[in-house]
Amino acid sequence: MTKPQASETVATAADGNKSSYEKWVEGEGIPVIRTFFVEDIRHVKLEGWERKGGNGAFLQMEGAGQVNNCYICEIAPGKSLKPQRQLFEETIYIISGRGATTVWNHEQRKQTFEWQAGSLFSPPLNTWHQLFNGSGSEPARYLAVTTAPTMINLLHNLDFIFHNDFAFADRFDARQNYFNGEGTLYAGDLKGFKFIGNVWETNFVPDARSFKLLDYNERGAGGSNIKFELSENTTACHISEFPVGTYKKAHRHGAGAHVIILGGEGYSLIWPDGAPIKKYEWHEGSMVVPPENWWHQHFNAGAKPARYLALRAFGSKKYQGVRPRYQGAVDRKKGGAQIEYADEEPVVRQWFEEALTRLGLQSQMAKHYETIA
Ligand SMILES: [Fe+2]
Structure with missing residues (x-):
């Protein structure tokens, strides 16, 4: 494994009252909605999210029990989010808008696929991925459910979660038809x-x-x-x-x-x-x-x-x-x-x-x- 590219400054050790995951959520600085029913995910209020480079909110659902979590993120018209990779699974549902995602393990073998409202996909575990808004006039909003709570609570080390270079070749082999919907x-x-x-x-x-x-x-x-x-x-x-x-x-x-x-x-x-x-x-x-x-x-x-x-x-x-x-x-x-x-x-x-x-x-x-x- 190569050296981490950056160091996460937020400590995530549990403090007896809050789990490592809860401390990470607090440090992200976006709204946290705690309930088990949301009347309309299309209208949840979002705020700037440094990690993603878009707007976001956590839906810290009581029914998720810190097994998995949920967040909503919005990409401004004509913009893209920052490239991400993380050592937890993430399933993305596009709520509104259209755009594209680029996925890669190696710079020379990037691949891009397009999506629209209603699309469903999952960047394979720990692959680099970047989401682009395909419209210059409308925002693109998605909801993601991830296994972040399980992984962060288990490992309580953000460098390992977010800056780990291991490529899971068994999950993503970079074949060009990987995201063609077949x-x-x-x-x-x-x-x-x-x-x-x-x-x-x-x-x-x-x-x-x-x-x-x-x-x-x-x-x-x-x-x-x-x-x-x-x-x-x-x-x-x-x-x-x-x-x-x-x-x-x-x-x-x-x-x-x-x-x-x-x-x-x-x-x-x-x-x-x-x-x-x-x-x-x-x-x-x-x-x-x-x-x-x-x-x-x-x-x-x-x-x-x-x-x-x-x-x-x-x-x-x-x-x-x-x-x-x-x-x-x-x-x-x-x-x-x-x-x-x-x-x-x-x-x-x-x-x-x-x-x-x-x-x-x-x-x-x-x-x-x-x-x-
Ligand atoms: Fe059920």
């Missing part, structure tokens, strides 16, 4: 990996809002989904969509699932075991991060399909073992972490019927209730 669909048990249906391995998703999904009924009510494996990451993400007049089954799992509404209108019920159920209404641009082991359930209460993107903590099907597997699509009566329709509280159906009635919509749940009964 991929492989996996279902079942292939290549010795236990894939569980609807897995699309790729390094670039042009538009998550319109990406074609595949049937997925385990989580209820005629839903469809696709799970992504990006850039040989141990983290994972997926898109889920559910039809008009339906809702998904309640379930719970570990911390760090950042659920971003890509389209449609509705609400989520979120509650810790034994506590009152609370309702959070959402629309395109809303984000919810259910705290660890809290029950949560998503309802389509609008006139078109509801679609979300979930950027999660670890959970790759290809690289397992980082986090314990949860059974979020298995009946809790069978040891899983999902509440079947037949077992839900009466108020759940009552609120849904009331929401649809107000909008003049019909519930499509009867056949799904019967299937389970």
